[in-house]
Amino acid sequence: MRLVNTKINSKLNPTIKPILDTKRRALLSVMMTASVSALLLPVKAIAAIWNKAAFEATQLNQAQKDLGISDELPSQEIEIIAPDRAENGAIVQVEIKSRIPQTEAIAIFVDKNPTALIGNYMFTNGALPQIITRIKMADTSDIKIVVKAGDKYYTNTKNVVVLENGCG
Amino acid sequence: MENNMKMRAKLKSDITEVKVIISHPMETGRKKDDFGAIMPAHFIQLVTASLNNLPVLEMQWGTGISKNPYLTFYLSNAKVGDNIVVTWYDNFGETGTGEILVTS
Numbered sequence: 145m146r147l148v149n150t151k152i153n154s155k156l157n158p159t160i161k162p163i164l165d166t167k168r169r170a171l172l173s174v175m176m177t178a179s180v181s182a183l184l185l186p187v188k189a190i191a192a193i194w195n196k197a198a199f200e201a202t203q204l205n206q207a208q209k210d211l212g213i214s215d216e217l218p219s220q221e222i223e224i225i226a227p228d229r230a231e232n233g234a235i236v237q238v239e240i241k242s243r244i245p246q247t248e249a250i251a252i253f254v255d256k257n258p259t260a261l262i263g264n265y266m267f268t269n270g271a272l273p274q275i276i277t278r279i280k281m282a283d284t285s286d287i288k289i290v291v292k293a294g295d296k297y298y299t300n301t302k303n304v305v306v307l308e309n310g311c312g
Numbered sequence: 313m314e315n316n317m318k319m320r321a322k323l324k325s326d327i328t329e330v331k332v333i334i335s336h337p338m339e340t341g342r343k344k345d346d347f348g349a350i351m352p353a354h355f356i357q358l359v360t361a362s363l364n365n366l367p368v369l370e371m372q373w374g375t376g377i378s379k380n381p382y383l384t385f386y387l388s389n390a391k392v393g394d395n396i397v398v399t400w401y402d403n404f405g406e407t408g409t410g411e412i413l414v415t416s
Contacts, residue, residue: 268370
């Protein structure tokens, strides 16, 4: 999974540009020394796993691209239970259930939020592709769900009317 | 900071329903405090769940998850007495862990 990928990535081409690499290592060690008191060990690992680009993307299309999503097919096998109208966008409860075989991951996007990607949930070892979560919505918007199953992507949306901005 | 988690895991007709609430501000970095200063983004980025030390869920979150995150997930292969651990990590380097045994 992602854990493994990031480990591999960090070891890519260490020999191709040794000079640059030495410089980079020196810089890294300076940065690490400077911040070592402020940062616990897990932070480095988290920073490597967390998909910064996707979570900071302001446009839904870009966030999807950064998550590697392409050619998603509409599917009614993705069930989205969310209110038609939300009084307060700060807490919108959403239940998502995928009936698509071999579902590996469920990603939640809100089109009109300042950053579109809300969360990405990856299932393994008997976890069912079904979650209930509470999300923030800035405005009336579609909630877009994308399911990853094998190397294919499926999608469904649910519109929620938001009466009060919940993104502060 | 407070690192309170509440968890419950209940086996109902072959499926274990796990409910989790984490106390966390989930600040977006866009909100202003009472003095008009922007409050820095402070949010959980990664949550992992395991069943008897076997990973079952990995969740990446952004600032769009509500304050004091609530989560329900479901396991098809848990038995009464099994151990479920949920751990979160935020962008400040803070972390918290909750643990619960499956009940019937």
